[in-house]
Amino acid sequence: MNYRHAFHAGNFADLVKHAALLQVLARLAGQPLSVIDTHAGRGLYDLAGAEARKSGEAEAGVVRLMAAADAPAEFAPLAAAARKLNGGGPVRRYPGSPWLIAEALRPGDSYLACELRPEEHQALSERMKGKRGVRTLCADGYDLAVAQTPSSGRALVLIDPPFERSDDYARIVETLAGLRGRNRAATALVWLPLKDLETFDGFLRDLEDAVEAPFLVAETRMRPLTDPLKMNGCALVLLGAPADMAPPLQAICGWTARTLGENGTAKVYAV
Template identity: 40%
Template sequence: MNYRHAFHAGNHADVLKHVAMLAICDALTAKPAPLFALDTHAGRGLYALDSNSAQRTGEAEGGIGRLMAEAPSDPLINRYLQAVRACRNEHGRMAYPGSPWLLAHALREDDRVAACELHPEEAAQLRSNFGRDPRVAVHERDGYAAMKALLPPRLGETRFGRGLVLIDPPYEAQLEEFDTAISALRDALGRWPQGCYALWYPIKLRRALQPFYRRAAALPAKSALVAELLVRPDDSPLNMNGSGLLVLNAPFQLDAKLRPSLQALAKVLGERQAQARLEWLKTAA
């Protein structure tokens, strides 16, 4: 696997994913029962935006850099920026939190996180970053296989009735990754039907995603919501023009809370003809 998230940390796709993920976590923690979170493609969980990798692409400048400079007045965006600032207070002014860090930040003492990373070097760094947090278990393994092994989640005699599975694959296999992800989601829903599942995906040509949308709508979940941010027109198959998050079994009113945030992100992070999309592929009966 050649993909390294360090090259892309803090870009517009990370901003979308992490704003939405924190909104989901906050909705889930509004109830007292303990939660389980599984991050299937966790990376190292913590990044330095002044590293050679990040500086080589400069993608963070058009993502978290621009957002922090303008800081639009939106509660979900403000929540996310507060988390980034908390990370920087702990790890330095150029630190950027990956999804495992944000999950650990958002969840509570009785909640548990399983963070999976297949690449040995990234997994070792992930373990170094979170090895002292008793709530976080680091697994050097394939994230899709972990969905089979770890769902439904248990800790001793405790079974977790609620939680989040975040799936953020590198899409090195291009459109074939959607087939793998849909299959994994179908199996996971059979194992843990009450879980909330969030699948991140890149957008190059949106019309190429129509089969994915149809298959996502047919999954055995109560609901399926897509939240997308296009920072430029989706007219080139060579660029990642935007990204989206498919949320299955979304928390109550997540769409209403996300809508103004997506519009603000499109305005701040987008070029001409940038747009946000929030659409139910399937609603609860």
């Protein structure tokens, strides 16, 4: 499978991931922060393009969020970023994680955005040009995540692969184990699809076996997990989560599942 995020930009999973990302970044502010993004993508997406219009996922995601009167306050930073990017008009462009992170950087912070696909990296590099504290590399983010994380101080590693490779789950576990060994104060935010429960539960079992640390897990089930060929939801797994992250995650995932899902449910728990 040749994954292209342009078809999915601004969908329900992006809302969950990016709203949570901005909540984590806000809680890690106050001292210099190093951010490493293992699968950065192109940074900015055209929702008026053929791919987005064909899938319709943005219409069912960010467009509905921007029109919602009942969205919880935890979505406000993401909505503000989308509004600023679109000049207050209709949502025609959607900010990916590189754009959101770069805009959130403070003096003394740094951001390394890794993207393996040359054409995606070229677009990313052009969009990040001139932004303070930002580097981009056309490289495998798994290979660089641990080595590029400082051995002390604040660090955030965002792991958001397209899951088009059979070893993605194993490499996430390997990366988190290495990260824990390098900097025990580091935070990691991992996004995963929810198709069938056994795949996700197996990942959590492998993670618990490999990493002796607590994790915070947030599941957004958009529909019952009865068809493993569909993306029935998504999950976030946090290592080194800020102490007060459970309530905002519950608000983000709960609203998304109830409002945008089909008999959707959400839960947040520690493992």
